[in-house]
Amino acid sequence: MTGMNNQKFAVAVISAVLLSGCYSIQVARSPAFSRCRIAAEEDCVPTAHMLVQNDGWFLFDRLPIVCGNANTESWFPWTFFKDEVSMEYVQKAIVRRAKMRGERIVQMNAINHNATLMSLPSTQGLSVPYLICHHATQISVVFEKTIDSIPELRDAAKVPEKPAEKPAETTEEVAQ
Amino acid sequence: MKKLALILATAAFAGCMTSEISRTPNGMEGDGGETHLLMVDIENVGWYLFDFIPILCGDPHHVNEVSSVFFRDTLTLQNNLDELMRIAQREGTYTIGSMMSHEVSESVWVIILSRHAYHTSATLMRKQ
Numbered sequence: 001m002t003g004m005n006n007q008k009f010a011v012a013v014i015s016a017v018l019l020s021g022c023y024s025i026q027v028a029r030s031p032a033f034s035r036c037r038i039a040a041e042e043d044c045v046p047t048a049h050m051l052v053q054n055d056g057w058f059l060f061d062r063l064p065i066v067c068g069n070a071n072t073e074s075w076f077p078w079t080f081f082k083d084e085v086s087m088e089y090v091q092k093a094i095v096r097r098a099k100m101r102g103e104r105i106v107q108m109n110a111i112n113h114n115a116t117l118m119s120l121p122s123t124q125g126l127s128v129p130y131l132i133c134h135h136a137t138q139i140s141v142v143f144e145k146t147i148d149s150i151p152e153l154r155d156a157a158k159v160p161e162k163p164a165e166k167p168a169e170t171t172e173e174v175a176q
Numbered sequence: 177m178k179k180l181a182l183i184l185a186t187a188a189f190a191g192c193m194t195s196e197i198s199r200t201p202n203g204m205e206g207d208g209g210e211t212h213l214l215m216v217d218i219e220n221v222g223w224y225l226f227d228f229i230p231i232l233c234g235d236p237h238h239v240n241e242v243s244s245v246f247f248r249d250t251l252t253l254q255n256n257l258d259e260l261m262r263i264a265q266r267e268g269t270y271t272i273g274s275m276m277s278h279e280v281s282e283s284v285w286v287i288i289l290s291r292h293a294y295h296t297s298a299t300l301m302r303k304q
Contacts, residue, residue, distance in 0.1 A: 028253040032261035039210050039273035039301055049296075051253050051277045109276035140277040 023068030044144040055136035193234030210301035256296035269300040
């Protein structure tokens with residue numbers, strides 16, 4: 001009987017850990033991407049594409065139970081009873097990176113997703129709306145740098161100077 | 177027989193990496209004087225045990241083929257970006273617009289078996 005209780009407790013702990021929120025950052029970059037241009041951004045080159053996401057579990061759709069810890073300096077991956085699944089928290093990592101590397105942020109898009117129909121094992125497949133809800137926020141961006149800030153590109157973009165042509169006489173000058 | 181059907185069904189719905197391209201007929205002018213040529217959506221799908229152990233994921237080297245890799249997590253933003261760049265090079269377009277990525281997750285039996293899909297979409301343009 002004690003063994004059975006221990007098993008249930010282990011399953012409950014493992015489920016709680018696996019079900020909990022998660023804050024993740026993914027960055028992708030490639031030389032081919034850096035050779036492209038972003039539309040309407042003539043003087044810049046893209047440096048990286050980034051996707052930041054956070055998710056968490058809420059009771060009655062409002063009360064945060066456990067969320068991913070958006071504070072990257074903390075070693076603990078979760079926060080309890082604190083709502084960190086918001087665009088404000090997710091955006092922090094993006095702004096921090098941009099400031100640190102002197103990059104500009106373009107093509108910023110956000111997606112918020114809420115799952116409110118959670119079917120639990122004890123409800124035998126029947127979904128109970130707004131009992132336990134899952135919220136997720138994702139923001140994707142493209143980072144870019146100005147050509148002037150990259151020495152190799154700045155030198156390559158330099159056009160050899162032409163001798164200055166004498167400007168044509170204006171009608172006013174002719175009149176004088 | 178049931179086991180065989182289950183295995184075949186799993187194989188049929190296994191992870192897969194696909195790219196869908198929508199071409200704009202005769203191009204379409206954008207805001208910055210570019211011509212919109214293609215809209216691309218890249219999707220990489222994978223099945224996970226307990227939400228983090230990869231079982232079957234799409235093979236980034238065999239896009240648009242029913243090809244999966246076992247026990248290797250290929251659902252990364254890098255694989256999607258690399259595929260987008262392959263398409264851009266193939267089409268000779270080097271201007272990108274409306275680029276975004278997102279992840280879609282679905283779970284079966286709470287989180288015992290879950291399906292994740294990474295999407296990256298963009299408009300590929302050519303400078304006029």
